[in-house]
Each structure stands twice: as structure tokens, then as C-alpha cells.
Amino acid sequence: MEDRADPDTPSRLYALSPATGAPRQIGTPDAGVSLAERSGDLLHLEQGDHDSFDYTDLLFLSPDGRPARRVKLPEGLSAQQTRPTLVGDTLYFVRQNGEVTAVTTAGKRLWSEATGVEWLGSPVVSGRRNALYLATAAGRVVALDREDGRVPWRGKARTDPGGVPAELTLSGDALTTVYGYDTVEAAGTDVSRVSRAG
Known part of the structure; x- marks a missing residue:
């Protein structure tokens, strides 16, 4: 409290x-x-x-x-950014300009990466793929490697931008993106196929 x-x-x-x-x-x-x-x-x-x-x-x-x-x-x-996300011993900071920074709870900066995609929401994490997934209000998804912040792939925007960043849910390799401004939409991505293609 x-x-x-x-x-x-x-x-x-x-x-x-x-x-x-x-x-x-x-x-x-x-x-x-x-x-x-x-x-x-x-x-x-x-x-x-x-x-x-x-x-x-x-x-x-x-x-x-x-x-x-x-x-x-x-x-x-x-x-002045998306609420930081804590995963295990790592904090992920997401700036409005699309830069993502990983810092340990001991205060050590692990990496900082410019994703090239602005206005990303909070990440979800795949332990299986050792990846972070973030999305915009337009439903565009970006994947980052948790080890070094490298961007193996970026999706395309699915709708006109607007509203709040998309909400992501990850179950196994199924990534669901809920997004939209006037109309709420949802899209699914098999991250195992995208990872192999990227």
C-alpha cells in the first residue's frame, strides 16, 4: 500500500x-x-x-x-516510458523512441538496443526462445535476443496507429497480439516459424 x-x-x-x-x-x-x-x-x-x-x-x-x-x-x-518489466534478475526499460535497455537487479547494464520501432509496449519473455517480444498500438511486433538485445525480426504494422500499445500473450510458441484504437483486433504469430525464417 x-x-x-x-x-x-x-x-x-x-x-x-x-x-x-x-x-x-x-x-x-x-x-x-x-x-x-x-x-x-x-x-x-x-x-x-x-x-x-x-x-x-x-x-x-x-x-x-x-x-x-x-x-x-x-x-x-x-x-518517461513504458513501465519497466522485471524478469528474473533483469529489468527491461523501454523508451518511447524504441530503445530497449536490460539492467540486472545488481545495477549492471547488460545491453541497450535501438529497435527502429517507436512506442513499444511492455515485453513478454520466452524462455524457450530466449527472446523478448514487444508490440506497438498498430500490432507491429519486434523480437529481441535476451542475451545481447539483437533484433532477429520485426513484423509489419497491422492497422492504423493509435491507442495504447498492444497487449501480448505468449503460450509456448503462440504469440497473441491484441491491438487497435477504435476497433480491438487480435492476431496470432507462431514465433518458431518467424525465428527460423529470420
Whole structure:
């Protein structure tokens, strides 16, 4: 639970007791975004100050009162973009210009790649293909190699651009893209065939 009544004061994060619902304050991070619970800690990306448009730190906040652990992030991770995605020990940052950056939860930049496709949404991940898949509001899909960010293939736009980035669902090698502005459409891709062709 987050309390952000006054933008000039740090937000307060609380953990609620499962038994009683009683709140316990676990941290007062600066502006940013809370990502996920991992190994008992809440991961929070901090922006540093109100004028900053970059994420500066990754906080590990413990609900049992242990001191927060802070990891410094590489420079240039803009907060003006799609919500970062955490997969295992890797954070994926997607900029509006189509650049995707992978950073470990230890603060190490793994790679940064310009995809050539703007306004991508959050990625889905294939462990089987060791790939990321991202899509635009027009239903265009881009694949990236998780090891080095290389782009093995890009699809074509399926409709006029507009609206929010497409939503992706991956089941095995079946990638479903739901997209559209005035009309919602869906398309399927067999990523095993596209990967072999690319």
C-alpha cells in the first residue's frame, strides 16, 4: 500500500498484516514505481527528485523491518516510458523512441538496443526462445535476443496507429497480439516459424 498525499514529501510504503490488516511502514522512497515482490522484498525504482526524468536507484524494501538495500542504476534510464518489466534478475526499460535497455537487479547494464520501432509496449519473455517480444498500438511486433538485445525480426504494422500499445500473450510458441484504437483486433504469430525464417 502506498500513501502519496503530498508530492513534496516522500511517499510512504506499508505492508498489511495478512491476519489483522494492520499497516506497518516499510519505507519512504522518493518518487518512482514499485515493481514486484521478490524473495520477500518489494522492489521499488526511485526517480531521485521531482525534476528528474530518470530512474536513479533500485530499492529492496523488506516488510519485516530490515533496513532497505539500495542499488545504484546506470544513467539514462528514463522514467518517461513504458513501465519497466522485471524478469528474473533483469529489468527491461523501454523508451518511447524504441530503445530497449536490460539492467540486472545488481545495477549492471547488460545491453541497450535501438529497435527502429517507436512506442513499444511492455515485453513478454520466452524462455524457450530466449527472446523478448514487444508490440506497438498498430500490432507491429519486434523480437529481441535476451542475451545481447539483437533484433532477429520485426513484423509489419497491422492497422492504423493509435491507442495504447498492444497487449501480448505468449503460450509456448503462440504469440497473441491484441491491438487497435477504435476497433480491438487480435492476431496470432507462431514465433518458431518467424525465428527460423529470420
